[in-house]
Amino acid sequence: MSSSVALLVGLVVGVVGGVVVASLVLRPRRLELERAAPSDGAAPEAVLSRRLLDLIDPAVVLLDADDVVLLANPAARSLGIVRDTRLLVPELLELARTVRDGGRRRAEVSLSGSVVRGGPRQVGVLGVRLERGSGPAPGPVALVLQDVTEARRVEAVRRDFVANVGHELKTPVGALSLLAEAVEDAADDPETVRRFASRMTHEADRLARLVRELIDLSRLQGGEPLPELVPVGVDTVIAEAVDRTKLAATAKHIAIVSGGERGLVVRGVESQLATAVTNLLANAVAYSPERTRIAVGARARAGFAEITVTDSGIGIPREDRSRVFERFYRVDQSRATRTGGTGLGLAIVKHVATNHGGSVTVWSEEGLGSTFTLRIPLADAPPTPPGDAPVEHDLAGGPSAGNATEGRS
Template identity: 90%
Template sequence: MSSSVALLVGGVVGLVVGVLVATLLRRPRRPDLEQSAPSDGAAPEAVLSRRLLDLIDPAVVLIDPDDVVLVANPAARSLGIVRDTRLLVPELLELARAVRDGGRRRAEVSLPGSVVGGGPRQVGVLGVRLERGSDPAAGPVALVLQDVTEARRVEAVRRDFVANVGHELKTPVGALSLLAEAIEDAADDPETVRRFATRMTHEADRLARLVRELIDLSRLQGGEPLPELVPVEVDTVIAEAVDRTKLAASAKQIAIVTGGEGGLVVRGVEYQLATAVTNLLANAVAYSPEHTRIAVSARARAGFVEITVTDNGIGIPREDRSRVFERFYRVDQSRASRTGGTGLGLAIVKHVATNHGGSVSVWSEEGLGSTFTLRIPLAAGADTPATPGPAGDAPAEHDLAGGPPAADAPKGRS
């Protein structure tokens, strides 16, 4: 168990043991007694102690030398590890027996999804003997369980993130180092120097973009408090995103078409929303062939504004669609190297959507293109259209390349 979890579990065990001693070991108890409130004749401190045991977050189980459950607080029963007077998890029973033989023990135990309901859970467990008389093994054992599933997930994500950042930084930094050596060796050849210098500029831009997006992602993930949400005009957000992407689109002779409903207002942070739509457009430009077009439109639907970006690009394989919003995940590594992508753009879109109480989704077919839909809640009091959108949540008819993007997609070119 990590030190932070051990401290957390250890910090409550003294309280738990004190409560158990005060309420349960003063006199013999029946196994089912823990399910009823203390009698009116119970000592006031025993009543308060038992109520405290029922209210604390850690799951607490007290079992006797025959592995019969004497007490299980509501947190323990909600985990599904106790049924009547039986402890259902063999690893916990083994830990209890080890505690009887050798005293206090710490461990981490995986609770299967079939027991807890839903996905498997990871718990940190501290077991202690509540000794009675001269034979410590004859006394009950208290198990204190703290759910550490989320902590373990965060630790794993952090490890992967650090490893990925190191890998991503290594590429442009290594390229810059090699290019600098090449320029030094070619000092007498101006044409070669210019070619390498251009390449160095490209790698420096890639490195700067990676650092900038890492900072943006850190802020969105809670490194800084979310700014106050204010009314934001969707038309302004789309216009800003189109303006930021116009140069890259023009270089490939890609037309960006805008349309849909005008005058929509959401509550949010304008620069974050503009960044999210910009990332969607930049992704569409990077993965679309020359002489095509990209459509971006907005509409109000079911209390949300849906901003859709549709392209005629290469599409996303079915097995990759669920992962495109992961940090550093790329469908085509070789193409990403050519486009200079960092693998963070869509992750930033996802976090912007989450921070605004919205979501982002993708429809795609290989060879037909992709449609990304960013959903942000409408501002309170904003007007919604009298005519509802198409039934269901499926994307509307695709007007660009045979698949379904947003309704009201524009028909002309910009």
């Protein structure tokens, strides 16, 4: 635990101790904090301690020598680990017995979703044996539980991110090293040198793109404050994104067709929105066959501007659709290697949408293509929660991205 958490836990234990000492005098056996109001004759310290215990976030449970719950604050009961005078989690009961025998203990316990409310939880637990007076006999045991689920999730994401970054950087760096050696060995063969130099340029571009997108993702995730949101024309964003993607599309003889409502205005950061739409178009170009068409358009819907990008590409397998907005996730690793993809483009789109109070979703069928929809609140309408969007149909004829929860890489 951090020093701030340790300080909080120390305060909680002190409060519990004060409550216990006063309560053992005022009441013979059981205390249920949220059910019984302090008696008029209760000591002021006990009343204040119990009120403080009511307000703190950590769950606090007090057990007697028979594992009967003497006290449970509202946080403990709302967590669902206590029912009447019983503690429902065997691991916590075992920890209490260990504490009773050996004094203070710290542990981390997984709480099953079948017991606690709101799904599985990971909690850090501090168990303290409270003595009665100066006698040697152990008194009640206090358990203080701090939810660390989100902290552990963030740690896991950070570990995965570092591992993925290392793997992604090794590929172009290793390729550049090998190509440099090959160029040196082929110094007397101009044609071979030109071929290897071309490959070196490709790998250098891939490395530069990866570094650039890592920086962009870091900024979007809170590394820098979000710039002020100003009115931005959707037509301008789409035109900029089409212009950025035109060269790659022309190389594959792919036509990019714009349409939809004109004149829509959203509140946002123009450069970020242009990057998001560019990433969607670049993704569509990379995964579409040659001599096909990509449609990009916009419309107003339920207070949002919906920017859709529809392709006739390979589509996304059902088992991959829920993960394609994750960083570094790719449906087809070999194809991504050939196209030079970094696996960060759709993650950037997701964070741009989130930072603007919107969302990005997708409809897709294997062999038929995909439609991505970026939803950004309109400048002249209050935003509504993305989950409240009605069921719609997109340009490809499938369920609208406004109602979908799946994605593509």
